[in-house]
Amino acid sequence: xxxxxxxxxxxxxxxxxxxxLDMHPLALVEKSIQAQLDLIAVCDHNASxxxxxxxxAAKDRIKIIPGMExxxxxxxxxxGLFPTLEALEKMQLLIDDHLYxxxxxxxxxxxxxxxxxxxxxxxxxxxxxxxxxxSIDRIVDHIHHLExxxxxxxxxxxxxxxxxxxxxxxxxARFDALEISKHKGIPKxxxxxxxxxxxxxxxxxxxxxLRDIGTAATRFLLSEPTFAELRMALQNFGGRRVQED
Amino acid sequence: xxxxxxxxNLGLKVVCGSNALDRDVTGxxxxxxxxxxMANSKEGTIWITRQVHxxxxxxxxxKEHAAIILINDSQxxxxxxxxxxxxxxxxxxxxLPAFELSGKVFNLLSCR
Ligand SMILES: [Zn+2]
Ligand SMILES: [Zn+2]
Numbered sequence: 001x002x003x004x005x006x007x008x009x010x011x012x013x014x015x016x017x018x019x020x021l022d023m024h025p026l027a028l029v030e031k032s033i034q035a036q037l038d039l040i041a042v043c044d045h046n047a048s049x050x051x052x053x054x055x056x057a058a059k060d061r062i063k064i065i066p067g068m069e070x071x072x073x074x075x076x077x078x079x080g081l082f083p084t085l086e087a088l089e090k091m092q093l094l095i096d097d098h099l100y101x102x103x104x105x106x107x108x109x110x111x112x113x114x115x116x117x118x119x120x121x122x123x124x125x126x127x128x129x130x131x132x133x134x135s136i137d138r139i140v141d142h143i144h145h146l147e148x149x150x151x152x153x154x155x156x157x158x159x160x161x162x163x164x165x166x167x168x169x170x171x172x173a174r175f176d177a178l179e180i181s182k183h184k185g186i187p188k189x190x191x192x193x194x195x196x197x198x199x200x201x202x203x204x205x206x207x208x209x210l211r212d213i214g215t216a217a218t219r220f221l222l223s224e225p226t227f228a229e230l231r232m233a234l235q236n237f238g239g240r241r242v243q244e245d
Numbered sequence: 246x247x248x249x250x251x252x253x254n255l256g257l258k259v260v261c262g263s264n265a266l267d268r269d270v271t272g273x274x275x276x277x278x279x280x281x282x283m284a285n286s287k288e289g290t291i292w293i294t295r296q297v298h299x300x301x302x303x304x305x306x307x308k309e310h311a312a313i314i315l316i317n318d319s320q321x322x323x324x325x326x327x328x329x330x331x332x333x334x335x336x337x338x339x340x341l342p343a344f345e346l347s348g349k350v351f352n353l354l355s356c357r
Contacts, residue, residue, distance in 0.1 A: 072294060075277075135297075135298065135322060136298065137298075137322070137324070162324055163278075163280055164278055164280045164281075165277075165278060165279060165296075166279050166296070166298055166300045167279030167282070167283050167300055167303075167304055168279075168283075168300065169282050170300055170303065172299075172324075189320070190308075212269075223354065
């Protein structure tokens, strides 16, 4: 039987330089449960070291999808969501080879790796706020090769979005869905972007602070909150779907 | 001024669209945000950018640009090349950064 699940597929942790330190895996999980979310994706900028701790903190209390918000060479933010932690770790290998520079904590913020009980395991010194030198097409290919979902983030924003950087979405693009920022929301996006009618749209909190969790989510009609079900819903398989209002 | 004249004067490498180098250039525009270029550039523009994604061809063709110049020796992707060849959009490559190249193109366009 199908029912509605609340999904937020874009939540950062304290590994993202612009996120608060309190946004560690355990706190993020607790807050997501409190906010009555059923399924969340943990997506840091070009990094993923906190995802395994979020999985450990969640146990079976809430379903977590391993993800990453990747910066393409065009400076487009692209969400990659993966069926397994192993697939995400393979994606990370490619990103690590194509991301340069060192973080400056005073300017960009601290990038903390924190375990499932809230202890700091280390700091990332990579320039996570930077862009990779990989084209969006190459990254989409690799995400699909790893059986993940490729979703351009906050397409309506005036910076770091596919529409700001690349002007429009060409017919050959193979995105699995498009993310609309919570400020616009899906119904308004449907009116503003009639040319994108063939894409499923979703909206997320893009939370960088604990207080952001629960401020936006997308309702999916699924039989259970899993990655496989999510993929089927994006393809409208067997009655599964995204609830747009 | 023709695209060809600018290419010769500034030593630009023509990577595609060599059959369309006699187009008139009436102005220039520098930008990497395609949304901005679509909104603000004009017909007859020679467009200076660092973006190499195939969407640059669609933007140049939609806005009826005279040509695209890629800065910093950036190489267009295969898809971009193919699209530009089909749509006859000249793509030129410069080894200069955007600031210097824009200055040179500006001087060329204003000295006549
Ligand atoms: Zn983003
Ligand atoms: Zn984000």
